[in-house]
Amino acid sequence: MSVLEIHDLHVSVETEQGKIDILKGVDLTVNEGEIHAIMGPNGSGKSTLAYTIAGHPKYHVERGSIKLDGNEMTGLPVDERARAGLFLAMQYPVEIPGVAVTNFLRTAKTALDGEAPALRGWTKDVREAMKNLRMDPSFAQRNVNEGFSGGEKKRHEILQMELLKPKFAILDETDSGLDVDALKIVADGVNRAKTETGLGLLVITHYTRILRYIQPDFVHVFVDGRVAEEGGPELADRLEAEGYDRFLTETSVG
């Protein structure tokens, strides 16, 4: 049974004006097979949490821990965390000129497994996963994210998640910018991955729309670098109806 435990996480970032604290004590536990939604106003630190878990060098852990199955992740290089089973579907996926999607996927799979995947099975897996996500086969030959539309980039992130089979995935606003059909396609992909591999998910979103397709077990409200409230799926609906005012006045941000 896999578990991702975040405890008392404090994170800062270096800016031109000096160091600023963004995360101010985050506690969160995700068990395998669970779906956790994180909602919260712009700038509350959701992406910071996602990047910090993945190990982005810009974010400094000041205090606290991130444990995957009891192993400390803070301090590990980015690629080692990925190999330990963490995956981040990014809010803004990066273009990599001259690197074809197929080459990228194969290189990643090889790095994660420690050996190259058997060619025939792998080619078939890639083709099928692309088909399920309604991605044209021509994407395989295109350069990573280069010239992809916003929605295409997001599908490409989910494609990677399905093929790379992490233990835990963080989806940072994967639903933003998707039309209704694409949203459903992406949600199907997430549910497929969960059924197949039983991964745990942290779904960062501003909208309950996606949560109708990806049913969360828990909802966390993120405000000013901390979890301000937690609850079941009903909390998401309440947030949609009421907004974050209640929390913002309580913590007097502004």
Place this chain on the structure above:
Amino acid sequence: MSAPASPLTTDEGAHQQAQLDPTQPGRAPRSDGGSSYVPVQTRSERFKSTTTSDFPAVTGREIEWKFSPIAKLRPLIEGELDGGAWHYDTVATPGVSIAWVDRADASVGSAGVPEDRASANAWTSFERALAITIDGDEIQDLALERSRLDGAPRAAHTIITAKKHSRGHIVLHNSGAAQLAENVEIVVEDGADLTVVSVQQWNDDAIHLASHFARVGRDAKLRHVVVSLDGDVIRINPSVHLVSEGADVELYGAYFATSGQHIEQQVFVDHNAPKTKSRVTYKGALQGRGAHTVWIGDVLIRQSAAGTDSYEQNRNLLLSDGARADSIPNLEIETGDIAGAGHASASGRFDDEQLFYLQARGISEEEARRLVVRGFLAEIVQRIGSPELQTRLESAIELALVPEGAPS
């Protein structure tokens, strides 16, 4: 539309020098701005001669030498050069003839005249020229391997001619020892379509100074690709004269300089007829202390070149501290009637976000760097038009990425 009455020169101050500053981690200097403003001499007025002694002694301050490591080049600039025939390996191709021709042959000098002293020295010294002639409208492929020069200072002269409406693909592959000054003339006759690829994978102590002169005829097309990877000093200066209406050139360059290597290219495109087109794309990667690259891109659009379309760009990727990339685009426009003229030049350090993205998928930092650099240069390497050579060069680029002293 009002045409400017006098020659218009843009971007005299565009010289970019990029160097990673170890005292400011994470900052990517893009340009030193206009601090090195040098008025550009009109390229058409530059001195030319085929005779060494017509050129004054080189001081190293000349516009064409000021970036080059002159001390290492003295033997080629002013020394005596062996001008005898050299050995090459090739496989005979029916539509391509290869022959040694006399200095007095009519084809000698048909594409250009030296504009620097080393080029003139090579011209003065060569005994016979190697003439490669392509005929026939089926595409003719030829690869010429030059791997057995002995490393003593020498001159060479090569003339590549694509006859009217012929189509050819010529690869000049250089390896082994060399101290070589040479001229390569490229004549693309009316309606012909020619690709010339020059690959430098010399020994680590090799010195190679080359001038390529091309003359592109009516509705003819030249694709010129330079890939420079190994050698101590490599300086390849292609100048292309678009002399008839509809002439079209694409110039590509890929280079990778590691510690102590100097790789330079001075590109000149001379638009001298209406409706001519040029595209120049050079990309370089640099790694290690003392790696130095120079790209100068001169484009001249003469009064006679109405309706010209031109674009040139140079991009450099600095992979470590202590490397330096000079990048200088120059655009001279003498006519008001152009279809397009532009340039771009950018030198920057490795993009950490790309690295993060790849590493977040489990790929090690070293492998991620390899992918990114290979991808960066792929745009050029894919233009070579020979899958086998392309694969060979891709592995060579990966090899260059392995840091010195690391087990390979």
